[in-house]
Amino acid sequence: MLWDLVVIGAGPAGAATALGALAVEPGLSVLVLDRQDFPRDKACGDGIAPQVFDLLAEVGVTGLVDDRTPVRRLSLRRGELGVDRLMARPAWVVPRAVFDHRLVEAAQAAGAVLRKQRVRGIDVRASSVLVGGGDEVEGRVVVGADGAHSEVRRALGLKAGPTALALRGYAPTPPDRAAQQVIVFGMARQPSYAWSFDRGDGWSNVGYGEQLRAGRQPTRAELLAQLEVLLPGASVGGENWRGHQLPLSGWSWRPQRGRVMLVGDAAGLINPMTGEGIYYAVATGLLAGRAAARAVRRGDPGLEYRRSAAKLLGQHFRHTTLAARLTRSGRVLDAGIKASADDHRVFDNLVEIGLADGVLHSASLRQVAKQLMGRGTP
Template sequence: MVGAGPAGSAAALGALREDPSLRVLLLDRASFPRDKSCGDGVAPHVLDVLGSVGAADVVDGWVPLRHLELARGTTRVEGPMAREVYVVPREVFDARLVEHAQRAGAVLERRRVREVRVTPEGVCLDGELSAPVVVGADGAHSVVRPVLVGDGREPRAIAIRGYAPTAAHRVGKQVIRYGPRAQPAYAWAFDRGDGWSNVGYGELLPGPSRGESPSRALLLDQLEELLPGTVADGQQWKGHHLPLSGWRWRQPDGPVLLAGDAASLVNPMTGEGIYYAVATGVLAGRSAARALAGGSPEDAGAAHRAAVRHLLGRHLKHTWTAARLSRVPAVVDAGIRAAARDRRSFDTLVELGLGDGRIGPRLAGGLARQLIRPHREEHHADPVRP
């Protein structure tokens, strides 16, 4: 596995759960524990997947959250989510997941992989290491991905993340506030439950010929504008790029598989990627193990492609559609108003952003009604039940 973050460690767990006798090597340029720029949100879907490989305890000791607030200007909805989420620093979450993989039998080695070649004998890394199947789980700036699909032009977002003391009025909450810039553009504050919150701001990057990327100063200014008082006491600021999912996901045939950010699997509506990472990681590990058991490592790519499309294919199309629609501020407002008036629409928006959600007739109808009907200046409500 190239990369030992959530995707790589989950791939190791998936492979070893399928066949404990396999020799699995986890390669990562960093030593663990290490920090990682992220919103730190761990959705219930993540724990569903990790439970299948015996690793759902990675959130032990952290406080679950149920309350979510979404807002753009004066348009707002807040209420309890159907299932609880956790906010766990990646320094903790990733290290615990790596430890699970090691206990299952994986070997962790610190190494920056620079070259990947596919030969008739297998996959060769840096001219020194070889394996019948390799999983590329090395993040947004993957070395493995270009070997399979070239230098893609998928849309990207940029975000900055820090940690700040949790404001009293945000205790027990996940707060998302949309801003005025290129949508989706929003600030967040996610209470960790230990007196600190993960805070940050992100927005869609312009295309290659459409202008410069926003500066660190601009990102922090937007965060302060949307969540006043956040920046002054913040610390551990880190910026990162997010390769966003598209309409269709690519995975070529062969013995090299992609998972997580390396596969450009990041929710284009919210920037969430941990669920995609662990889900596609486990599937990659299982596909690799089964291909090896069948004596055909070259079949791993096709098997992995089929498994990921079965799990996420429809969802990716719906999140792509939702992300395109949400580039129009009026649609963002309509979605928030629809969620404020109908509990099931609220739950659907949460699912779209966190896991395996789809745009159902109820949400689509609510959006349409809110777009065409006159509305009052202020929308400030909890979601109601149908």
């Protein structure tokens, strides 16, 4: 059978791709392949920005986390410095075994077919794409949503960009970290931070991650040790430890043209400041799915995807790259924390940049510069 759209990977990016396509063209034949059975776990901090649900509502998916408790408080710390504020909008902390399963069920309810299959290679032909591994599958358009170690990206001959490594576990929530998301930045190499995100059910997602330097891959023991250095006691009673790579976004990004598109982690779209990637996975999935549905019989869905993604995320990626470069300096990071403590507008701006598609406001930059020059509140 020739499918209109074959999506490889059923995480947030893949499920969103199917949803985006079927919202435009409900009659489309959409096959989603994943090497794992759902529900499945995925190493993640489980922090989900409210903007993710705004995007999903656009394709009629609502109520996914109605039974979960949102988190309003965010605490950012480094050494002796800290800011602790309510976020303008609440975020959610939902285990991926739950969130991803619900999302892929929504895609199935919209008409997508989910099949367990590990994909090995693709063959791009004149008017279709052959997907290898297991049963041979053919699609008019193929979307690679297969995560950090994307087989589709590799088959296209594209290299992975800068990468971080992080380890997460689940540990009982102590009273002093309840009802909040806590991030403690490292004192030495940047970007690096430990986190504790309260799930609201007595457990927290805790972990530590850092950007990888050439030739050096920290061990699991080292990652756990750093978590304990920055958030003492965070790993006590912890279980289900799982590590994974985070492909970070950069200054420029060129989603593919033609019949094969990459979305989410497969496209290397994790925020280099915060390690957040679910928003970009869902945003690019929806855009690629819509582009596929509109152009499926006309050749180049990648062109529309490229234009719409550049419009939504181009400036944002340039600003996050700039912010990530600046905050490699501990002094700038400290100035950002102080400015956020002084003025909630700076805090809100940094949250928008860190979690979704925000851009740096010049007023925020001025406040940070003021702190750097020692003219802020002591």
